[in-house]
Amino acid sequence: MNAPLPFDRGWRRWTVGITGMNAIPDNPGPGLAVARCLRAAGFDGRIVGLGYEPLDAGLYHGGLCDAAYLMPYPAVGAEAQRARLGEIQLAERLDFVIPCLDAELTTFVDNQAALRAMGIGSLLPDRRQLAARAKDNLVALCERLGLPVPRTKVATNPAFFDTCESDGWRFPLVVKGPYYDAAVARDPAEASRAFARIAAQWGYPVLVQEFVRGYEVNLTAIGDGDGGMIAPVMMRKRALTDKGKAWAGVAISDPELEALAAKLIEGLRWRGPLEVEAMRSDEGLYLIEINPRFPAWTYLTHGVGRNLPEALLRLAAGERLAEPVPPAPGVMFIRYAEELIVSPDSFRLIMVDGALNAAPAAAPSRPSRMFG
Numbered sequence: 001m002n003a004p005l006p007f008d009r010g011w012r013r014w015t016v017g018i019t020g021m022n023a024i025p026d027n028p029g030p031g032l033a034v035a036r037c038l039r040a041a042g043f044d045g046r047i048v049g050l051g052y053e054p055l056d057a058g059l060y061h062g063g064l065c066d067a068a069y070l071m072p073y074p075a076v077g078a079e080a081q082r083a084r085l086g087e088i089q090l091a092e093r094l095d096f097v098i099p100c101l102d103a104e105l106t107t108f109v110d111n112q113a114a115l116r117a118m119g120i121g122s123l124l125p126d127r128r129q130l131a132a133r134a135k136d137n138l139v140a141l142c143e144r145l146g147l148p149v150p151r152t153k154v155a156t157n158p159a160f161f162d163t164c165e166s167d168g169w170r171f172p173l174v175v176k177g178p179y180y181d182a183a184v185a186r187d188p189a190e191a192s193r194a195f196a197r198i199a200a201q202w203g204y205p206v207l208v209q210e211f212v213r214g215y216e217v218n219l220t221a222i223g224d225g226d227g228g229m230i231a232p233v234m235m236r237k238r239a240l241t242d243k244g245k246a247w248a249g250v251a252i253s254d255p256e257l258e259a260l261a262a263k264l265i266e267g268l269r270w271r272g273p274l275e276v277e278a279m280r281s282d283e284g285l286y287l288i289e290i291n292p293r294f295p296a297w298t299y300l301t302h303g304v305g306r307n308l309p310e311a312l313l314r315l316a317a318g319e320r321l322a323e324p325v326p327p328a329p330g331v332m333f334i335r336y337a338e339e340l341i342v343s344p345d346s347f348r349l350i351m352v353d354g355a356l357n358a359a360p361a362a363a364p365s366r367p368s369r370m371f372g
Helices: 031-040 078-092 102-110 112-118 127-132 135-145 160-167 188-202 255-268 299-303 308-316 344-353
Strands: 015-018 046-051 067-070 096-098 152-155 173-176 182-185 206-210 215-224 229-240 246-252 271-281 284-291 332-334
Touching: 015 031, 015 078, 031 046, 031 299, 031 308, 046 078, 067 078, 078 102, 078 112, 096 308, 102 112, 102 127, 127 135, 135 152, 135 255, 135 284, 160 188, 173 188, 182 188, 188 206, 215 246, 215 255, 215 308, 229 255, 229 299, 229 308, 246 299, 255 271, 255 284, 271 308, 299 308, 299 332
Parallel strands: 015 046, 015 096, 046 067
Antiparallel strands: 152 206, 173 182, 173 206, 215 229, 215 271, 229 246, 246 332, 271 284
């Protein structure tokens, strides 16, 4: 662990930037859930929403965000991100930032030292850790740590699907993007279409993975940077969107999943939030993905008594975390969509200036006692 962040006020009064403020119903970003967790924990500092599109709903959510700014797309590079955060820092005096999207993690990781020099703290992995858990390196990582993983291959040409059965691959197969998106393909034609769509939207590499029959279980936690896992929360999906994202889920207790995640975090010496996705089949538990951020279902961690965004700020502030309360299995979440009313002036400010001073955040609820 790095030394605690050198702030002279408690974490509840920090100014925190949070990305991932999109709220697309079938694939929402985690940012709104992270912000809700902080408000539920009694956080009464400022939350600054950081988005990539003028239609990112969280940018206009005055009950959660006190201000909002557009960011350059991660593909533009670390320098553009650094420059934009420097501009935002002059206006907002950010104390901490929580990146919530896979595609931006590389640039945030590369900018950690520069952001810290500006006074912006974070708890993130390093480049080596980030690369080790990438989808195209997952098999190598699992082989090193002795963890079960489906057969996976990097595909560079859709012609692979015309001959893959002769190499022992069997349909259905899962075709996956480097950051997001996955499709189950039942024949070569369907696989080729999925390959073209995913490559066009997300670029390369495109991954092909053996299909595991079973049900998905997820775990989210924080790695302390020394091999320890903080406050894991586990969930089984109960209802899915067309993109396979959880529309409803239920908290579970799965010792095998918890042990798998602990071994991953210890082997990587992971620092910061992460989500582990696994499939449970009749043959056992298989690791599918490791996402280097909080998931969109993060608000469930508050619901079961282990508010992970709260724990992240406490950890960054140098607090010694008490043993978290046991999570409550059976607690469910059900996602819903709501309409935010946005004035023409607010939308114009985001479109033209890329910035919006939102209404003051709603009064926080009673301070949490989840971590002492």
